[in-house]
């Protein structure tokens with residue numbers, strides 16, 4: 001027996017322009033078993049078919065659409081989408097050329113596969129399963145990826161996703177000391193295997209790390225990498241001859257950063273400081289001026305209610321850090337909170353009252369992080385580059 005999700009008469013517009021999520025408050029009634037392992041039909045209140053999708057009976061998002069229109073997707077839709085995601089990366093030029101061996105293979109809604117994120121690190125694959133519907137397909141997903149890698153397969157669940165979405169998270173398939181190794185633009189990196197931080201190495205910033213390194217080389221001066229994780233921005237800059245200081249609160253991430261710099265023969269160019277980016281930073285390594293400041297905090301606003309507090313904290317930190325950037329230098333200010341958009345970053349720069357700045361780049365993630373047009377929640381990473389005037 002199939003499941004039909006019937007919208008309320010007053011559900012508001014539902015279609016490609018509104019994105020793939022149908023929320024519980026828009027739903028009048030769910031007919032049938034509500035089995036997350038099966039595709040469900042979405043109808044308007046008169047029974048007219050609008051779309052097909054993945055049901056989350058216990059989720060605030062009742063349905064994640066996989067295709068709009070009356071025609072049901074083919075029975076092998078999942079495998080077809082997975083194949084298309086892999087072929088899409090290949091066509092983007094992401095293939096194992098030895099210089100870069102880590103990229104996002106599946107980006108959830110952006111690949112028509114809501115609830116599934118897959119990153120590859122060399123031969124290893126990390127599958128992040130975030131919904132009941134994808135959890136119900138875990139065996140099929142694991143078989144698909146196991147057949148396509150010689151490396152290890154890690155299956156992880158984001159914090160609280162099981163509780164929020166109503167499923168039992170997969171058992172984590174690795175020990176505490178596991179490491180993922182990969183190359184990025186010719187540099188060798190390792191990260192703690194997930195779930196230490198998200199799916200591992202913030203691959204969404206991969207191309208920005210190289211661009212910022214080039215800016216640092218061209219403007220001269222040191223680079224200060226605040227929220228450095230395993231040292232990505234700092235090490236890319238050091239590889240271009242820039243002295244760099246990385247700061248993070250995670251001792252585990254800093255240990256990897258130190259090892260990563262050493263692997264590329266850049267230990268002498270990098271210094272690592274453990275500290276709180278939202279506090280006064282008075283470590284001696286942070287004294288003096290910098291050509292580039294990278295400020296890449298964690299997700300500081302998880303809902304619209306958090307925005308003003310998070311923006312205030314960013315403004316206060318920027319107020320302390322921006323005066324250290326030399327004239328002509330750059331501030332790279334990042335947000336990975338969907339609710340903290342580019343306009344909030346601009347406002348924080350203005351409110352920090354730290355001299356004259358102009359925005360020279362508005363960046364996002366690389367093309368291996370595609371977004372379903374109309375799905376605003378998929379556009380979470382903003383990276384603004386400002387130049388001091």
Ligand SMILES: C[S@@+](CC[C@H](N)C(=O)[O-])C[C@H]1O[C@@H](n2cnc3c(N)ncnc32)[C@H](O)[C@@H]1O
Pocket residue numbers: 201202205209226227228229230231232233247248249250253275276277278296297298299336
């Ligand atoms: C979005 S990640 C940064 C990614 C990194 N820039 C990269 O390119 O890989 C945020 C980082 O901030 C660190 N972090 C979180 N809260 C912090 C705090 N209060 N002070 C310093 N670092 C913090 C996390 O450990 C994490 O490494």
